[in-house]
Amino acid sequence: MNNLVLTLLLLHLVGLREVVRGCSCFPTHPQQSFCQADFAMKAVILKRTDVNTAIDFTDFGFNNIKYDIQVLKLFKGPKMNLDAVYTGSNSAACGIHLINGTEYFLSGYLDLKGFLHVSLCGFVQRWEDLSSTQKRGVEWNYKNGCNCKITRCASIPCGSTFAECLWSDYQTLAVFRHFACVEKSDGSCAWFRGIA
Structure with missing residues (x-):
């Protein structure tokens, strides 16, 4: 009986761990996202690639998506490593879906290894949809x-x-x-x- 209770408790805690991993963002004005971001740019998406290894310490084991990009205009951020952005593989990991051949405004953070990351919590929008x-x-x-x-x-x-x-x-x-x-x-x- 005690083993059954212990097993159920363990399964419950593992399930809670998965729920805690979900993406949750507080609504922010685009200006706040811009100011808090490490980079902001206008870019066109060239290619999507699934990346099966964790890119940085914030990924918590989620797979990543790599989008090869061509920067059309850099508004802020480093002038190097501007050939790709990374995002989580699904919305639970705050991942976003970008469309090849489409121009976007992208803002996000630079990780410790120099990779650029975008997420649902940042300001990412198709350029044509910006006012x-x-x-x-x-x-x-x-x-x-x-x-x-x-x-x-x-x-x-x-x-x-x-x-x-x-x-x-x-x-x-x-x-x-x-x-x-x-x-x-x-x-x-x-x-x-x-x-x-």
């Missing part, structure tokens, strides 16, 4: 607003500080697609609406 404000943001406004803090506000009224832009649930899509938080000449921060 004109987002395109202007990745080219200029987002970088110049990295000193500003974007704070998500779940209910109104929200308090804010001098160097902060508030982002409420009521304005999620509009702020996401059409605004950048920019630093003004006095050091304060405010939402700037770009071209719609």
